Amino acid sequence: MTDSVAGISGMIIEKLLANPKVPRDIDGNSKIVEDLAFDSLAVMNFVMEIEDELDVSVPLDKLADIRTINDLAGCLHTLKVAHA
Amino acid sequence: MTDIFAKHQGLREAYEGLTAASPRNPFEVVIERPISASVGIIEGRETLLFGTNNYLGLSQSKKAIEAAVETAETMGVGTTGSRIANGTFGLHRKLEAKLAEFFRRKHCMVFSTGYQANLGTISALVNKDDVLLLDADSHASIYDGAKLSGAQVIRFRHNDPVDLEKRLARLKDHTGAKLIIAEGIYSMTGNVAPLDKFVDIKTRHGAYLMADEAHSFGVLGAHGRGVAEMQGCEDGIDFVVGTFSKSLGTVGGYCVTNHDGVDLMRLCSRPYMFTASLPPEIIAATMAALEDMQARPELRTKLQENAARLHAGLQKVGLKTGEHVSPVVAVTLETVDQAVGFWNALLENGVYVNLSLPPATPDNRPLLRCSVMAAHSPEEIDRAVAVFGEVARHFGL
Numbered sequence: 473m474t475d476s477v478a479g480i481s482g483m484i485i486e487k488l489l490a491n492p493k494v495p496r497d498i499d500g501n502s503k504i505v506e507d508l509a510f511d512s513l514a515v516m517n518f519v520m521e522i523e524d525e526l527d528v529s530v531p532l533d534k535l536a537d538i539r540t541i542n543d544l545a546g547c548l549h550t551l552k553v554a555h556a
Numbered sequence: 557m558t559d560i561f562a563k564h565q566g567l568r569e570a571y572e573g574l575t576a577a578s579p580r581n582p583f584e585v586v587i588e589r590p591i592s593a594s595v596g597i598i599e600g601r602e603t604l605l606f607g608t609n610n611y612l613g614l615s616q617s618k619k620a621i622e623a624a625v626e627t628a629e630t631m632g633v634g635t636t637g638s639r640i641a642n643g644t645f646g647l648h649r650k651l652e653a654k655l656a657e658f659f660r661r662k663h664c665m666v667f668s669t670g671y672q673a674n675l676g677t678i679s680a681l682v683n684k685d686d687v688l689l690l691d692a693d694s695h696a697s698i699y700d701g702a703k704l705s706g707a708q709v710i711r712f713r714h715n716d717p718v719d720l721e722k723r724l725a726r727l728k729d730h731t732g733a734k735l736i737i738a739e740g741i742y743s744m745t746g747n748v749a750p751l752d753k754f755v756d757i758k759t760r761h762g763a764y765l766m767a768d769e770a771h772s773f774g775v776l777g778a779h780g781r782g783v784a785e786m787q788g789c790e791d792g793i794d795f796v797v798g799t800f801s802k803s804l805g806t807v808g809g810y811c812v813t814n815h816d817g818v819d820l821m822r823l824c825s826r827p828y829m830f831t832a833s834l835p836p837e838i839i840a841a842t843m844a845a846l847e848d849m850q851a852r853p854e855l856r857t858k859l860q861e862n863a864a865r866l867h868a869g870l871q872k873v874g875l876k877t878g879e880h881v882s883p884v885v886a887v888t889l890e891t892v893d894q895a896v897g898f899w900n901a902l903l904e905n906g907v908y909v910n911l912s913l914p915p916a917t918p919d920n921r922p923l924l925r926c927s928v929m930a931a932h933s934p935e936e937i938d939r940a941v942a943v944f945g946e947v948a949r950h951f952g953l
């Protein structure tokens with residue numbers, strides 16, 4: 473389930489929905505900062521949780537280009553493929 | 557024309573929300589003047605200072621004051637130049653030699669602030685081909701140095717050797733240099749880093765290790781060399797960075813190391829080169845404060861006793877503090893409104909502490925950051941604890 477961008481995106485959404493403060497209607501196109509009201513620290517801390525799941529580390533400069541959940545999934549997928 | 561300040565709208569709203577709910581602006585506290593290390597005049601009242609970084613009380617050291625006055629009278633008040641041009645006086649060299657000797661290291665570079673020591677050391681040591689592994693709760697100066705360096709930045713979980721090792725293992729095919737950075741004592745929570753464990757890990761994985769002992773220099777270790785000395789792992793720490801602005805009570809920063817390669821850092825570290833060097837009276841005061849600190853190890857003993865007294869006292873009145881007994885004791889509260897109310901009430905009752913709000917705090921909760929000094933008397937600590945207890949009861953905590 474975590475070997476495709478869509479699979480990773482679904483996993484991210486599932487993890488996000490475990491937090492009651494996150495709006496219920498999010499999807500892959502939701503913007504992490506604007507739609508989820510995450511500040512930069514919250515984004516970094518959330519990414520740490522997914523890193524463990526996928527056994528990758530996301531360098532901070534990569535986070536700068538990420539706006540949506542799908543962007544994040546794409547980035548994680550690229551790292552996972554490179555690492556495999 | 558695009559409004560250049562439009563980007564601050566979110567910040568403005570947060571700021572206005574916060575200041576509207578607070579009888580005074582927490583970012584604009586004025587200490588009209590200190591009357592001793594532990595007492596200052598705030599809003600016309602004598603106020604107990606429990607939110608400084610003056611751990612040994614040396615900002616008021618007689619010897620440091622005399623050294624500053626005498627040096628200002630004989631050498632003037634500034635250098636007007638960079639360390640690599642006209643800004644190195646004999647005194648700068650002397651302080652570097654003294655610090656190298658104190659830390660038992662071959663080399664020392666002095667910077668104009670601790671912030672610049674981090675910026676200047678990190679940005680000179682690594683570049684885009686390298687990887688930095690930073691403790692997630694690192695100080696802003698470490699994050700900023702990382703940005704300036706252009707290196708890849710990977711965060712590991714706060715004080716977590718297992719997480720660090722996992723991340724290093726993922727980097728096993730990386731060809732660039734790897735630099736791990738951790739602090740000694742964390743400034744917001746008082747947590748102490750497991751530097752000894754990080755040394756084991758860096759050795760196994762062929763990485764370098766830098767420790768920022770800003771809050772532990774002069775505070776921990778039998779001689780005050782910090783957490784690395786306390787944990788007996790100094791040989792495994794490649795670079796130690798720190799500041800004079802806390803235990804020594806002046807201003808400025810340093811990096812000490814045994815690596816000969818740092819000689820050239822003086823010619824490529826931009827935060828070292830492109831700023832004026834410290835004024836001579838500051839260097840003289842810093843040297844005198846360092847001598848004072850070495851001559852009076854009892855200050856460290858007193859500080860530890862005071863830390864234990866404050867920590868136990870705050871726990872006894874039912875407040876939530878960190879587990880480490882260190883000179884920084886953070887009281888964790890749940891909501892920002894509660895923290896702002898609590899902080900104002902403390903100040904109105906004569907106790908100043910630091911109000912620390914997310915995102916500058918580790919886990920998104922507000923903190924009342926208290927710090928203790930060797931200069932506090934037991935009565936002053938008990939008084940502060942009593943005020944904390946009264947305010948907590950008032951707020952139903």
Ligand SMILES: Cc1ncc(COP(=O)(O)O)c(C=O)c1O
Nearest residue numbers: 669670671695697743770799801
């Ligand atoms: C961990 C840490 N490093 C560096 C600094 C910067 O030191 P300075 O105040 O000398 O710039 C501080 C304090 O602000 C700090 O807490």
